[in-house]
Amino acid sequence: MAGNEEQQKDNADSLIADIQKKITEAFDIFDHESNKTVDVREIGTIIRSLGCCPSEAELHDMLAEIEEEEPTGYIRFEKFLPMMTKVLMERRYKPAPEDQLLKAFQVLDQDGKGYLSPEELTKYMLEEGEPFLQEELEEMLSAAVDPDKRVILYKDYVSTMSVEDV
Template sequence: MLDDDGEDIPVPINNDLERRIADAFEVFDHAGNKTVDVREIATIVRALGCCPTEAEIQEILMAVENPESPGSVHLSNFLPYMCQIVTEHKYQPASPAQLLEAFQILDSDKRGFLTKEHISTLMTQDGEPFTQDELDEMLEIAIDPHTQTVPYEYYINQLMCEPEGEKNIYKLADRILKENPPPPPRTVPRSLSQFLHGMTVPNV
C-alpha cells in the first residue's frame, strides 16, 4: 500500500503484541512489501491462537482487505484491527471445561463417548459444517481405533495444549493493556443551556 507520494506506508511496531502479530503476518509476506494474499488471513489469525468461524473470518477480511488492491491485505490495516480483536478477547479458544460440557450435552446416555457415525453427522450437518478433509483430520485424532468411538475426555486431553504464559496471545494482550491503559474518555463541556435546562426562575 502506497501513500499519496507513492511511498510504501511505514508500519511502526510499538509493543510486544504488535510484534507478535507482525511476525505472524510477515511469514506469509513472500514479496517483502508488507502485503499478503487475502487467502492467507485465516491461517495467520489461527496461527496467532484465535479461533474464529468462517463467517467471522469473512468479517475480518471485509475490515482489512485493501480497497485499492482487492485480494490483498496490507499490514497497516491488519495490525491495528488484529490488536483490537485480541485485546477485546474475541475469538478466544474454548476452554477444556467448555468443550467437556458441550460433549456431555451431546452424550445424552452419559456413556463417556460418542459413536463415529454420530460425531460425523454432527460435524457435517449442524452449526458450521466441517468439510470432509476437516472431518477426516479430526477423526484421525479423535477415534479410538479399537472401539471406533470418540472417548471425548481423552480426545479433549489430546486436543488441548494451552500455551503457557505469554505464548498465549490473549495473556500478552492483557499485559500490554495493563501497562498502557486507554486514555480516559474525553469529557465534553456542558453548554450554558444544559446547565440552565430545568432550572426555574425564582419568584421576585
C-alpha cells in the first residue's frame, strides 16, 4: 500500500512541476526587464493565457492577494507563482464549455437567425453584464465577424472561443 501512496505523491509532484513550468514560461514572456516582475496590467493576460477566465472582479481579488503592501505597479514572480499554482491545481476560473457559449449566443439571437450583427453584439457587450472595454470589443469583433458576410456566425465563432483543457 505504501508504494501506491508514494506513486500518487510522485504524480502530484510531477503535475505541480508541469503547472509551475507553464506559469514560469507565461510570466517570463512579460518580464521585459528579466527581473522576475511584470507590469500589474499584464497579469490578466498572463492568467488568461494559462486557460483561466476570471471576471474582472475575480481578477481584482487575485491582484489584491499578490500586490505589494505599497502598490508599485509591478507583480513579483515569487508572489504570483504560489497563487497561480493553487488556482490551476483547483481548476478555478475554467472557461465556459462550447455548448454553454452556443446557448448564450442563441439567447442573444432572439429571431433565431443563426448570426448576430456587429451592432447587436456591440450593444450586448457594452451594455449588459460586465461591460467590455472598447479595445476588448474591437479585438473580439475582429475575430468574430465573418469577412464576407459581415456578421457573427456564432456557431463557427464558438468553436474558436472554447479552450482545450490544459
